[in-house]
Amino acid sequence: MLQVKNLHASINDKEILKGINLEIKAGEVHAIMGPNGSGKSTLSAVIAGKEEYEVTAGSVVLNGEDLADLAPEERAHKGVFLSFQYPVEIPGVTVTNFIKTAINETRKAKGQEELPAKDMLKLIREKADLLEIDRKFLSRSLNEGFSGGEKKRNEIFQMAMLEPKLAILDETDSGLDIDALKVVANGVNKLKSSDNAVLVITHYQRLLDYIVPDFVHVLYNGKIVKSGGKELALELEEKGYDWLK
Amino acid sequence: MDLKEKLVSSFLAFENKGILDLDSSVHSIRTKAIQNFEKEGFPSKKDEEWKYTNLKPLLKHDFSLFSATEKSTGFKNIENYLINDIESYTLIFIDGVFSSFLSDTTHDDCDVCVLSSALNRPKYKMVVDNYFNTIAKNNNSLSELNTAFTKEGAFINIPKNTIVPKPIQILNFSTGSEKEILLQPRNLVVVGENSHVQIIERHQNLSKNTTLTNSVTEIFVHKRAIVDYYKIQNDTENSSLIDSTFVSQKQQSVASVHTYSFGGNITRNNLEFYHEGEHITTNLNGISILNGKQHVDNHTLVNHKFPNCESHELYKGIYADKSTGVFNGKVIVQQEAQKTNAFQQNNNILIDDGASINAKPQLEIFADDVKCSHGCTIGQLDESALFYMQSRGIPKKEAKALLLFAFGNDVVNKIKIPQLKTRITKLIAKNLGVNLGFEL
Numbered sequence A: 001m002l003q004v005k006n007l008h009a010s011i012n013d014k015e016i017l018k019g020i021n022l023e024i025k026a027g028e029v030h031a032i033m034g035p036n037g038s039g040k041s042t043l044s045a046v047i048a049g050k051e052e053y054e055v056t057a058g059s060v061v062l063n064g065e066d067l068a069d070l071a072p073e074e075r076a077h078k079g080v081f082l083s084f085q086y087p088v089e090i091p092g093v094t095v096t097n098f099i100k101t102a103i104n105e106t107r108k109a110k111g112q113e114e115l116p117a118k119d120m121l122k123l124i125r126e127k128a129d130l131l132e133i134d135r136k137f138l139s140r141s142l143n144e145g146f147s148g149g150e151k152k153r154n155e156i157f158q159m160a161m162l163e164p165k166l167a168i169l170d171e172t173d174s175g176l177d178i179d180a181l182k183v184v185a186n187g188v189n190k191l192k193s194s195d196n197a198v199l200v201i202t203h204y205q206r207l208l209d210y211i212v213p214d215f216v217h218v219l220y221n222g223k224i225v226k227s228g229g230k231e232l233a234l235e236l237e238e239k240g241y242d243w244l245k
Numbered sequence B: 001m002d003l004k005e006k007l008v009s010s011f012l013a014f015e016n017k018g019i020l021d022l023d024s025s026v027h028s029i030r031t032k033a034i035q036n037f038e039k040e041g042f043p044s045k046k047d048e049e050w051k052y053t054n055l056k057p058l059l060k061h062d063f064s065l066f067s068a069t070e071k072s073t074g075f076k077n078i079e080n081y082l083i084n085d086i087e088s089y090t091l092i093f094i095d096g097v098f099s100s101f102l103s104d105t106t107h108d109d110c111d112v113c114v115l116s117s118a119l120n121r122p123k124y125k126m127v128v129d130n131y132f133n134t135i136a137k138n139n140n141s142l143s144e145l146n147t148a149f150t151k152e153g154a155f156i157n158i159p160k161n162t163i164v165p166k167p168i169q170i171l172n173f174s175t176g177s178e179k180e181i182l183l184q185p186r187n188l189v190v191v192g193e194n195s196h197v198q199i200i201e202r203h204q205n206l207s208k209n210t211t212l213t214n215s216v217t218e219i220f221v222h223k224r225a226i227v228d229y230y231k232i233q234n235d236t237e238n239s240s241l242i243d244s245t246f247v248s249q250k251q252q253s254v255a256s257v258h259t260y261s262f263g264g265n266i267t268r269n270n271l272e273f274y275h276e277g278e279h280i281t282t283n284l285n286g287i288s289i290l291n292g293k294q295h296v297d298n299h300t301l302v303n304h305k306f307p308n309c310e311s312h313e314l315y316k317g318i319y320a321d322k323s324t325g326v327f328n329g330k331v332i333v334q335q336e337a338q339k340t341n342a343f344q345q346n347n348n349i350l351i352d353d354g355a356s357i358n359a360k361p362q363l364e365i366f367a368d369d370v371k372c373s374h375g376c377t378i379g380q381l382d383e384s385a386l387f388y389m390q391s392r393g394i395p396k397k398e399a400k401a402l403l404l405f406a407f408g409n410d411v412v413n414k415i416k417i418p419q420l421k422t423r424i425t426k427l428i429a430k431n432l433g434v435n436l437g438f439e440l
Helices: A040-048 A072-077 A095-109 A117-130 A135-139 A148-162 A178-191 A231-239 B003-016 B025-040 B075-081 B115-120 B122-131 B141-148 B383-390 B396-412 B418-432
Strands: A002-011 A014-024 A029-033 A054-062 A080-083 A090-094 A166-170 A197-202 A215-220 A223-228 B089-094 B111-114 B154-158 B168-174 B180-183 B186-191 B196-205 B210-221 B226-234 B239-250 B254-263 B266-276 B281-290 B295-304 B310-319 B324-333 B341-350 B356-365 B371-379
Touching: A002 A040, A014 A040, A014 A054, A014 A223, A029 A040, A029 A231, A040 A054, A040 A072, A040 A080, A040 A166, A040 A197, A072 A080, A072 A095, A072 B383, A080 A148, A090 A095, A090 B383, A090 B396, A095 A117, A095 A135, A095 A148, A095 B396, A117 A135, A117 A148, A148 A178, A166 A178, A215 A231, A223 A231, B003 B025, B003 B141, B025 B122, B025 B141, B075 B168, B075 B196, B089 B111, B111 B115, B115 B122, B115 B154, B115 B186, B122 B154, B122 B186, B141 B210, B141 B239, B154 B168, B154 B196, B168 B180, B168 B210, B186 B196, B196 B210, B196 B239, B210 B226, B210 B254, B226 B239, B226 B418, B239 B254, B254 B266, B254 B295, B254 B418, B266 B281, B281 B295, B281 B324, B281 B396, B281 B418, B295 B310, B310 B324, B310 B356, B310 B396, B324 B341, B324 B371, B341 B356, B341 B396, B356 B371, B383 B396, B396 B418
Parallel strands: A029 A197, A029 A215, A080 A166, A166 A197, B089 B168, B154 B186, B168 B196, B180 B210, B186 B210, B196 B226, B210 B239, B226 B254, B239 B266, B254 B281, B266 B295, B281 B310, B295 B324, B310 B341, B324 B356, B341 B371
Antiparallel strands: A002 A014, A002 A054, A215 A223, B111 B154
């Protein structure tokens, strides 16, 4: 599904990613771990198409299509979803209106009709229940005054609505207590299928107890320095990152 | 002959062929006004209050002071500018002349009619003597100019204990009958005790010719009365507007003026509130969305003279291309005006590098037991918010529009007429070049 080949990316002429290779097949869950500043969030932002980053070499290919020239929204329309580490507050736009706009713009891009209001409402309720989101929450301004847990739950709610092919969860566990973590992980697990894939980016092993990866990669200084199965996460938890340097 | 000379020399002819009995008190008011105008002339950039708005290029036009021909206009040409999905009284002026054919006036329970008849009928003499030019006179030479040439406009006289059942729409059209025309509508609004009225005002150029409108409105709000006044400014690029609105409020009254500036060459709004009693509420709401080389200047004044009153001011601006804005918000709290709550907020977004805003909050507080605050921000669109929205599949253009909509949302939400709110929302969407699938 996703092939990242020899990916180099920089911001303000500073190289952050120095040759990443990664292949993710449909139905798989991959985890990328690594210390602060290793390039984890850069990798997720580059795949999602953030314009501030310049790709200097290599490629990102999704289902056979090179994403290089696509704007972030076009990547979203092709099935890329990025759950933000720090979701942005947008005062004045309710959660419901935001997700309606996102869904209908995506449908428009695919040449589909807008989703009828009734079906939209039904879908919103169904997915809100999945994430144990209170109905009142849906009429609040997007992320404004949300707790850390609410923000992350709202991210996964949007993911559930948009049904991406490739979901990238950037530090989704940060700021979550254990109960919220379980709700979020449970949501992700329910959305998993043989058609889609998940890339979990995390600092700690904790989240991986609930979203169990098929592969774990260690990112260090802009490169993947080690790959393995889920047991690698436990080893990292125990030994830290120093032994890999 | 420059415009000032032309105006001064036309005055006598205007008076002589005028509609007024020369003994009328209004005659002497006008004579005084032209003298003041002659003395002061048009404001220039040297004048502190006009530092950021330059009228000079505008005044070079050879404006006709009246329309030589009376042009009739069909309802079809104007209906788009009316909020026509509500019942309302309408006062329609074509090139400064009242069109009874297009209008819907009343004298039942209240007077919604024209100033020319009020100035002439003995029945209204008392109202005119008591109110006309009593609060407009303390302003600039442009108000004096309007007073000197006062001829026509809206006259709205609501007796006490009257809730006007439907909004009143005042529309001033110019048809392009003259190549360049100066229009000077004059409105007088008197709202009696416990009464309630909603007014929508609009100036619209129907042609590509040049129009300068120098409008003056005086509004008197008596005890416990409520007035909501909406100004829609969405004119063509050849149209300029100088709007001076003066509001006098008696105790426990509530007056709200909403100004929506979406288009025009130069738009200058002078909006002044004078308090004449305790427990008054004053609301000033404004949103400007400009592009091209448009210019909007909002000059506001709230003069707190009595204790226990409050004022709430919220102005937002979105400036694209090379458009320019001015916000000058003056709040005076006089020594007697203890327990005043005065709040002012002015937020601006500059979309393009060529756009600019000059913002100047001015608070003059002479009382010591008051709550006053002001805040002013100038910013750009939040790039991280744009990326966030794009990553959810919302194209950049729509994402920008959604952010700007959200930015102006709290101003739009203060509109109390739902159909007007829908219209304003659509105008904003049109100005931002998007079609949103929902109402905010």
